[in-house]
Amino acid sequence: MTTQFGKGCHLHLIDGSAFIFRAYHALPPLTRKSDGLPIGAVSGFCNMLQRYISDNTGSDAPTHVAVIFDKGSHTFRNDLYDQYKANREAMPEDLRPQMPLTREATRAFNIACHEIEGYEADDIIATLSVQAREAGGRVTIISSDKDLMQLVGGGVEMFDAMKNRRIDVEGVEEKFGVGPDRVVDVQALAGDSVDNVPGAPGIGIKTAALLINEYGDLETLLDRAGEIKQPKRRETLLEKREQIELSKKLVTLDENTPLDFTLDDLEVKDPDADVLLEFLAQMEFRTLTKRVADTLGAEAPAIADTPAAASSTDSVAPEWSAIEPDKYERVSDMVALNRWIAQITALGYVAVDTETTGLNDMQADLVGISLSTAPGTACYIPLTHRDGDSDDLFGSDKLAEGQLGLDETLKALKPLLEDPAILKIGQNMKYDAKIFVRYGVYVAPFDDTMLMSYALHAGIHGHGMDTLSDRYLNHTPIPIKSLLGTGKSAITFDKVDIEEAVKYAAEDADITLRLWMTFKSELHRAQVTTVYETLERPLSPVLAQMERHGVLVDRETLSRMSNAFAQKMAGLEAEIHKLAGRSFNVGSPKQLGEILFDEMGFEGGKKGKTGAYATGVDVLEDLATEHDLPARVLDWRQLSKLKSTYTDALQNHIDPDTGRVHTSYSQTGASTGRMASTDPNLQNIPVRTEEGRRIREAFIAAPGNTLISLDYSQIELRILAHVAGIDALKQAFRDGMDIHAMTASEMFGVPIEGMDPMVRRQAKAINFGVIYGISGFGLARNLRIPRSEAQGFIDRYFERFPGIRTYMDETVTFAKEHGYVQTLFGRKINTPEIAAKGPRAGFAKRAAINAPIQGTAADVIRRAMIRMPEAIKDIPCKMLLQVHDELLFEVQEGAEDQLIAAARSVMEGAANPAVHLDVPLVVDAGQGSNWAEAH
DNA sequence: CTAGAGCGCTCG
DNA sequence: GTACGAGCGCTCTAGC
Structure with a gap:
C-alpha cells in the first residue's frame, strides 16, 4: 500500500556521509574480532541509525525517509574550479572498506538509501527538499552542515542530531546574519577553507553579512562595490569579482539533480527483523544486536564466542543518556553531602574534579568540588564562591549564600578521598591532587583518564578533556571561557554564579566518569594496561612531589645578569644601527x-611563506663572513634570548611563598x-x-645542601645498539670505549689513537x-x-653496520602495518x-x-623515577628535576656519596627485570653548590 | 586591545 | 622541502 507524497507528509533526509565521518572520528579504530575487518565507523553508524529510529516514533514521526550519500570524488564543481575540495585529506585507509557496509547497514534497517555519481549528497538533498516542498509536504534535514542551511524555510527545517537541536530560519539567521535565501551570497564572500572555496580574501561571515544586508544581494553589492568606504574591502571586491562569482556557483546547491527514484519510493517501512538482525550479527555487534532484538521482540541470533566476547567490539560505543547540565545536583547541606558519600562508599569509585581560582596549583585556592557516580549523575559542592552582584569593593569578598563550609566539607570528604578501597577518578589528577595536598588531603588510589588516553592514543590526538569528550562522547563541554x-x-572561578558553576563543574565530573568507562576496557584490548599501570599512573605522584618541592633559584644572581645583558645589548644595538x-x-x-x-x-x-x-x-652566520652587522646581530640575539627567556622570565616564576621555582611536568605532552616541562x-x-651555562649558577642548593646531577651516558645510542642488534656497537659499549671514535675508526679505517677530531665529529653527527x-x-x-x-658517509655507515638499515626498514614496515610502533616496554606510539x-x-x-x-x-x-622515592627514603634528600x-x-651535606650510590644503582638497573639489555647503562654523576657545578 | 601565526632559539 | 622530540618570547597582523 503506497501513499502519494503530498500535504501532511513529512520527509526526513539524513546526511549519511556526515553520519559516517562523525562515527569514524568518535570511536577508536575497532575491528571485527573474527577477521580483523575495520568496523568502528559501521558500528557508530548503526548505533546512530538505531538511536534515530527510536527517537522518531512519536506523533511527529516521518512518513518518508532516506539516507543520502556522496558518490565519487569528481562533481560538476570540480569542472568549474579544479581546486574545489583540493586540500581535503584522503579518506583514511581503514575507513574505505567500511563505506559499502554503511549502505548495506542502511538497507538492513529498511531505510531508502541513495547516491548519484557525480553529485554531492547536498545536491540530492536540495532536489528532494524542493520537490517535497512543492508537493505541500514538510522536510527535516538531519545534518548540521552549514552548506545545507540555504534550503531552510517554507516547511524545510534542519535537525542537528549531535546537539539535539532544530535549526529553523531564525537559527540560520543566527549563524549567517542573513536569511536562508541570502546564505549563498554570504558564503560566496566568506569562502570556505574546508572545501577550498576562495571567496573574498579578508572577508569573513560577519563582514559578508553586513555587506549583504546593506546592499540587498551579492549582485547589487558587486555592481556598486565602488561606493564602499573601506579602501581594502572596496579593492578586494572590485579585484576579486570573478572569484566571488565562481564561489557563489560552488556553494549554490543544484536543485535539479537527475533522480532515478521518486519521493513515493521513500515511504517509511518497518525493518525486517530477520534481515536486520542477521546483518548486525554478521558485523559481530553484540550489544546492539541484543538491543535491537529486544525492541523488535525477536530472538537475537548467536554470535560466535571469541575469547574477547566479554568486551565485544561495539561495547565502547556510548549508549548512555545524553549529557544534560540542567539535571546536575547542587550540594548545599550536610544531609545531601552525606547521601553522596554513602552512595560512593557503596559503589567503590567516584569521579572527582576541583574548581579553583587559577591554573597555578601552587597558588590557586579551592572554590568547589564536583563528584560523579554514574553517567548523568553528578553534583557540585560550591565552597568559596563570592557574592558577585555588588560593585562594592568589599562586598565582592563576601561568601555567597548556600554553601557548605570549606573545613567541614573537607573533613567529611577526606576519609573517602584517602580510602584505599575507593577509587578516585580524575582527568589530569596531578592537578587536583596537588590542590588537595595543600588542604591536607592525600588522594589515593586513583585512575587518570588523561593518562589512560595517552597510553591508548599517544600520537593520534590531544588528551585534554575537551578533545576527549568531543571524540569519544560526541559532546562539546561548556567552554570555561563562557x-x-x-x-x-x-574573572576567577570564585566569582562565577553558582547555578552556572554547577552545570559546568558537574559536567566535567560526568564526562570524566564516562571517559573512564570507555577507556577502562579499551586498555586491555589495546594491551596497554601494563604501560598505564606501571609507567603512567605511578609516575604522576612522583612528579607531583618534585613539582611541589621546587628548585631554589637566586633572584640576585639573575637580576645582576639581566642588568649586565641589558648594558651589552644597548652597546651592540648602537653599533648595529650605525652599521x-x-x-x-x-x-x-x-x-x-x-x-x-x-x-x-x-x-x-630567501623569503618564507609570509x-x-x-x-x-x-x-646570518654565512653573511657574518662578509660583514660585521650580521655578526653583531648574532651576538645581540644570544644576549636577548638569555635575558628575555631566562634571566628576566625566571624571576617571575619564583614562588612568593617558597622562594623556589616550581615547574609543571606534562606527562602527555610528547x-x-x-x-615536557612548562x-x-x-x-x-x-x-x-x-x-649561557652561567645561568645555571642561579640554580642553587639550599643552605647546608648540595645539588647532585646524575645523567645517563649515551642512552639512546645504547638502546639503538640493543634494538638493532649491532654487535660491534654493543661490544664497544661493554668495553667502555669512546663510541664516536670507534664508529669513525670502523667507517674510515683510521686508528682510534691520535684521531683527527674532525673525523670523530663527523662520526658523532652520523650516530x-x-x-x-x-x-x-x-x-x-x-x-x-x-x-x-654526506650520502657517501651514510652509505658507508650502512655497509659497515647493515643491522641499522634492517632495523629502520622493519620499523617502518611495522608502522605501516599496525599504525603504531612500540618501545621495549610495550608503550605504543601511534604513527x-x-x-x-x-x-x-x-x-x-x-x-x-x-x-x-x-x-x-x-x-x-x-x-x-618511579622507584626512586623508595630507594632514597632514608637519605635526607629530594629529587628536584x-x-x-x-x-x-x-x-x-654529608649524604652526597650515599645518594649517588643509591640513585645510580636505581638508574643503571632501571630496565630490569622487564627487559634485559645487551648493553650496560652507565650513569655519570656530578655535584656542587649550583647546577653549573653539578652538571 | 587581544588572539594567533610565524620566526627564532633554547634543551636532550 | 628534510634530520627526532619539546616550550616560550617577541613581532606582526587581523579582527573586535
Whole structure:
C-alpha cells in the first residue's frame, strides 16, 4: 500500500556521509574480532541509525525517509574550479572498506538509501527538499552542515542530531546574519577553507553579512562595490569579482539533480527483523544486536564466542543518556553531602574534579568540588564562591549564600578521598591532587583518564578533556571561557554564579566518569594496561612531589645578569644601527631582512611563506663572513634570548611563598613518552655555550645542601645498539670505549689513537643522525658539507653496520602495518601519518624510526623515577628535576656519596627485570653548590 | 586591545 | 622541502 507524497507528509533526509565521518572520528579504530575487518565507523553508524529510529516514533514521526550519500570524488564543481575540495585529506585507509557496509547497514534497517555519481549528497538533498516542498509536504534535514542551511524555510527545517537541536530560519539567521535565501551570497564572500572555496580574501561571515544586508544581494553589492568606504574591502571586491562569482556557483546547491527514484519510493517501512538482525550479527555487534532484538521482540541470533566476547567490539560505543547540565545536583547541606558519600562508599569509585581560582596549583585556592557516580549523575559542592552582584569593593569578598563550609566539607570528604578501597577518578589528577595536598588531603588510589588516553592514543590526538569528550562522547563541554571571559576582563572561578558553576563543574565530573568507562576496557584490548599501570599512573605522584618541592633559584644572581645583558645589548644595538645606516628594531626579523637584503644589497635572501626574508642563525652566520652587522646581530640575539627567556622570565616564576621555582611536568605532552616541562620550562636551560651555562649558577642548593646531577651516558645510542642488534656497537659499549671514535675508526679505517677530531665529529653527527632517521640532506646541512659527500658517509655507515638499515626498514614496515610502533616496554606510539603521501611521508618515517629509541630511553628513566622515592627514603634528600636523561637532586651535606650510590644503582638497573639489555647503562654523576657545578 | 601565526632559539 | 622530540618570547597582523 503506497501513499502519494503530498500535504501532511513529512520527509526526513539524513546526511549519511556526515553520519559516517562523525562515527569514524568518535570511536577508536575497532575491528571485527573474527577477521580483523575495520568496523568502528559501521558500528557508530548503526548505533546512530538505531538511536534515530527510536527517537522518531512519536506523533511527529516521518512518513518518508532516506539516507543520502556522496558518490565519487569528481562533481560538476570540480569542472568549474579544479581546486574545489583540493586540500581535503584522503579518506583514511581503514575507513574505505567500511563505506559499502554503511549502505548495506542502511538497507538492513529498511531505510531508502541513495547516491548519484557525480553529485554531492547536498545536491540530492536540495532536489528532494524542493520537490517535497512543492508537493505541500514538510522536510527535516538531519545534518548540521552549514552548506545545507540555504534550503531552510517554507516547511524545510534542519535537525542537528549531535546537539539535539532544530535549526529553523531564525537559527540560520543566527549563524549567517542573513536569511536562508541570502546564505549563498554570504558564503560566496566568506569562502570556505574546508572545501577550498576562495571567496573574498579578508572577508569573513560577519563582514559578508553586513555587506549583504546593506546592499540587498551579492549582485547589487558587486555592481556598486565602488561606493564602499573601506579602501581594502572596496579593492578586494572590485579585484576579486570573478572569484566571488565562481564561489557563489560552488556553494549554490543544484536543485535539479537527475533522480532515478521518486519521493513515493521513500515511504517509511518497518525493518525486517530477520534481515536486520542477521546483518548486525554478521558485523559481530553484540550489544546492539541484543538491543535491537529486544525492541523488535525477536530472538537475537548467536554470535560466535571469541575469547574477547566479554568486551565485544561495539561495547565502547556510548549508549548512555545524553549529557544534560540542567539535571546536575547542587550540594548545599550536610544531609545531601552525606547521601553522596554513602552512595560512593557503596559503589567503590567516584569521579572527582576541583574548581579553583587559577591554573597555578601552587597558588590557586579551592572554590568547589564536583563528584560523579554514574553517567548523568553528578553534583557540585560550591565552597568559596563570592557574592558577585555588588560593585562594592568589599562586598565582592563576601561568601555567597548556600554553601557548605570549606573545613567541614573537607573533613567529611577526606576519609573517602584517602580510602584505599575507593577509587578516585580524575582527568589530569596531578592537578587536583596537588590542590588537595595543600588542604591536607592525600588522594589515593586513583585512575587518570588523561593518562589512560595517552597510553591508548599517544600520537593520534590531544588528551585534554575537551578533545576527549568531543571524540569519544560526541559532546562539546561548556567552554570555561563562557564563564570566565578572556583577557583583562576575565574573572576567577570564585566569582562565577553558582547555578552556572554547577552545570559546568558537574559536567566535567560526568564526562570524566564516562571517559573512564570507555577507556577502562579499551586498555586491555589495546594491551596497554601494563604501560598505564606501571609507567603512567605511578609516575604522576612522583612528579607531583618534585613539582611541589621546587628548585631554589637566586633572584640576585639573575637580576645582576639581566642588568649586565641589558648594558651589552644597548652597546651592540648602537653599533648595529650605525652599521645599518639607520635605526630599526633589531628584534624584528622582518625589519632586519629588509635592511640586509633590500637596503644593504646582500645576495641570496630567501623569503618564507609570509613574504619576509629568513634571517635565522644559518643565514646570518654565512653573511657574518662578509660583514660585521650580521655578526653583531648574532651576538645581540644570544644576549636577548638569555635575558628575555631566562634571566628576566625566571624571576617571575619564583614562588612568593617558597622562594623556589616550581615547574609543571606534562606527562602527555610528547608523543614518545618523554615528559615536557612548562611554566617555566626547566628542560631547556642553556648549557652549550659558556655564557649561557652561567645561568645555571642561579640554580642553587639550599643552605647546608648540595645539588647532585646524575645523567645517563649515551642512552639512546645504547638502546639503538640493543634494538638493532649491532654487535660491534654493543661490544664497544661493554668495553667502555669512546663510541664516536670507534664508529669513525670502523667507517674510515683510521686508528682510534691520535684521531683527527674532525673525523670523530663527523662520526658523532652520523650516530645522532641515525637516531633521528638519517637523510643525506639533514646530515649535509648539519656538517655543512655537500649532500653527495654526506650520502657517501651514510652509505658507508650502512655497509659497515647493515643491522641499522634492517632495523629502520622493519620499523617502518611495522608502522605501516599496525599504525603504531612500540618501545621495549610495550608503550605504543601511534604513527597516523605513516600512510601519507608526499613530504609528509618522509617526516612520518623518520618519526617512526626515532620513536622506539627515544621512547625506550624515556621509559627507562621513568622506571628509575618511579622507584626512586623508595630507594632514597632514608637519605635526607629530594629529587628536584628531570631533563630527559638527567635527574637533579638536592641532598643534605654529608649524604652526597650515599645518594649517588643509591640513585645510580636505581638508574643503571632501571630496565630490569622487564627487559634485559645487551648493553650496560652507565650513569655519570656530578655535584656542587649550583647546577653549573653539578652538571 | 587581544588572539594567533610565524620566526627564532633554547634543551636532550 | 628534510634530520627526532619539546616550550616560550617577541613581532606582526587581523579582527573586535
